[in-house]
Amino acid sequence: MVSIQTALAAFKRSPLLSALSITTIAFSLFAFGLFGLVALNIRDALQRVEERVEIRAFVADGTPIEQITAASDEIAKYPEVLKVEIVTQDQALARARKELGEFSDVFDGQFLPSSLDVKLKAGFRDPKTVRKVVDRVKGYDFVDDVRYGEEWIAQLYRLRNIAGAAGIALGLAFAAVAIIIIGATIRMAVLARSREISIMRLVGATDGFIRRPFLIEGSIKGVLGGLLALVLTYLAMRVLDQYLHFQTAFFDRRLATLGVVFGALMGLLGSAVSVGRHLRRV
16 A cells, blocks of 8 residues: 555656656557557458358259259368358359449350359368368369369468568567667656665665555556557547548457556566666665
């Protein structure tokens, strides 16, 4: 309780320095938050594209519908498969006319084959798994051909891996820079109270007793900086939505809470490093 009161008293004694610390933490986390927002939207965009991955097995003319239905039920039971849709010749013709409206006059008669459109579950859309399902579907005698955009899926999977690796590397770099800046800011607060620390040492205060108020103060500044950074990131997102005319996804409640907790941890870590270094010199 005494440590909390001491930490809160430090805000009253040095309001400008405290405001500077909180603002510095906020802008450090704001830069990190902007990167996180970009990474989140790239991930969502890739996920939406990935959801369009499907296997289309073209059926030989004259195949009884009962045989096609039986095969559809079997394929739907594959652990990788989300659902299977039977597309008749009439449905294939209607879909072609809809997707290629400007060329609808060239579609006449039932020259398009029936097909089985296979959609895969999330987590089973990588090239190796898709190829495995394709090989099994090709095993049916009435299947003439199977199309699934092999090169496109490979490129998408490669892009997702690159984006994930780059996101982790840049995220760690941003976090490291933020911790350094926050540590330097809190170091200023520690130096401003160096005389107080020396007096506490002279009267017999332990390192733990001296350190606790600074740790609490750093955590509070981290939380306030994290909340401010969250507000700034949201405002930046709204500005982008307004001027670039596209819908941007924002952090959900779990990620927003994690960001504030991350701010508190960085404030705590910065205080611990700064105070520990100063105590070793006193």
